[in-house]
Amino acid sequence: MAQLSIIVNGQRHVNEIADNILLVDYIRETLALTGTHIGCDTSQCGACVVHVNGISVKSCTMLAAQADGAEVTTIEGISDGENLHPMQEAFHEQHGLQCGFCTPGMVMSAIELVEKNKDLSEQDIREGLEGNICRCTGYHNIVKAVQTAASKMQR
Amino acid sequence: MYATRYSKPKNIEEGVSALHAAEDGKLLAGGMTLIPTLKQRLAAPDCLIDLSTIGLSGISGAGDGLIIGAMTTHAEVERSADVQKQLPALSVLAGGIGDRQVRNCGTIGGSIANNDPAACYPAALLALAAQITTNKRTLAADDYFTGMFETALAEDEIITEIKFPKTHKASYAKFGNPASRYAMVGVFIAKTDAGGLRVAITGAGQDGVFRHNGLEAALAQSFDVAAIDATAIEDSELMSDIHASADYRAHLIKEMSKRALQAIG
Numbered sequence A: 001m002a003q004l005s006i007i008v009n010g011q012r013h014v015n016e017i018a019d020n021i022l023l024v025d026y027i028r029e030t031l032a033l034t035g036t037h038i039g040c041d042t043s044q045c046g047a048c049v050v051h052v053n054g055i056s057v058k059s060c061t062m063l064a065a066q067a068d069g070a071e072v073t074t075i076e077g078i079s080d081g082e083n084l085h086p087m088q089e090a091f092h093e094q095h096g097l098q099c100g101f102c103t104p105g106m107v108m109s110a111i112e113l114v115e116k117n118k119d120l121s122e123q124d125i126r127e128g129l130e131g132n133i134c135r136c137t138g139y140h141n142i143v144k145a146v147q148t149a150a151s152k153m154q155r
Numbered sequence B: 001m002y003a004t005r006y007s008k009p010k011n012i013e014e015g016v017s018a019l020h021a022a023e024d025g026k027l028l029a030g031g032m033t034l035i036p037t038l039k040q041r042l043a044a045p046d047c048l049i050d051l052s053t054i055g056l057s058g059i060s061g062a063g064d065g066l067i068i069g070a071m072t073t074h075a076e077v078e079r080s081a082d083v084q085k086q087l088p089a090l091s092v093l094a095g096g097i098g099d100r101q102v103r104n105c106g107t108i109g110g111s112i113a114n115n116d117p118a119a120c121y122p123a124a125l126l127a128l129a130a131q132i133t134t135n136k137r138t139l140a141a142d143d144y145f146t147g148m149f150e151t152a153l154a155e156d157e158i159i160t161e162i163k164f165p166k167t168h169k170a171s172y173a174k175f176g177n178p179a180s181r182y183a184m185v186g187v188f189i190a191k192t193d194a195g196g197l198r199v200a201i202t203g204a205g206q207d208g209v210f211r212h213n214g215l216e217a218a219l220a221q222s223f224d225v226a227a228i229d230a231t232a233i234e235d236s237e238l239m240s241d242i243h244a245s246a247d248y249r250a251h252l253i254k255e256m257s258k259r260a261l262q263a264i265g
């Protein structure tokens, strides 16, 4: 057991955690923030993507203990109250989701991609989202959503 | 994942003592291979020693080469202005590893410590005649990669930095596995003062990364695509698996060598 002190969506949490607990399990089970999904057990699908100190990571491939002292943002932490984040809005407008299972990870990956890169081409977006798999295969609309959001976020 | 202990040493000495104290301790770098392995219960180390806080990350562009700290992530190498200026092929290589989230966490030291036969970095280190510095010594890439998932590292040896010599020409081309982005075949061609002209191949060899003597000799004669075309690529020592036959890999070696040469700067 170790003590974890972490800021998640702006709020500090201090918990005793098992040394082998994954960040995603801590987020979902200890903090009950179930917007972050687990879509695989092989670190390939990206449904679990969150931001740790501003970079996108697969929270199923990091121990919670590794995130000690970090600032984490999950899908629950990106809207401004009732106002959706531009990326969420764009996924809504462009029908960028079908079942929605991959969506939290897609949105978190896409936000970091757009924040760190200007003038993204369609190809850049497709490559930037290589770590996120959509089982419904709705990639065209996902790309459109990211393009729409990028133009709003970078205005 | 099996139960394990997590420790976060503050310096190399603490890391080494943690390794000595453990029965089967494992060093944790970016975790991009180790954590999936633990999740699958394919390993059960009694202690994980996290190297993220002992100051092993960073890039410095010393006049006659580049020094990259072992814990520097692929994303950092990809975006580094020093790397882009002095060794752009390495930035391209780092930017093609795995996916964005893997590049955000995965590290150069972790990659070469694991020495996956399909990893990209081993080809760069071997072709560029890089030097690997550990807490104990400095090794030439030629002596470091000793086989598939095998290196010259001792049990309690920790990589601290990798030094790339002054480079005249360098280029990497890979045919990535469409699912994993690991190299089915990756070819790194380089000219350095330290190593001369070298062609290193990853993804294809039964013993991991290797230099291709035939291609090196041909390119030394004449540094052009025709020389590659005229070189026979033996497939008897190449890997055959569900992704590609040895024969197909031999074909890819030729193809990727041509692409690397055409893009060389």
Ligand code: FES
Binding pocket: A037, A038, A039, A040, A041, A042, A043, A044, A045, A046, A047, A048, A049, A058, A059, A060, A061
């Ligand atoms: S749950 Fe699939 S990559 Fe994390």
Ligand code: FES
Binding pocket: A096, A097, A098, A099, A100, A101, A102, A103, A133, A134, A135, A136, A137, A138
């Ligand atoms: S919307 Fe169903 S998995 Fe992507």
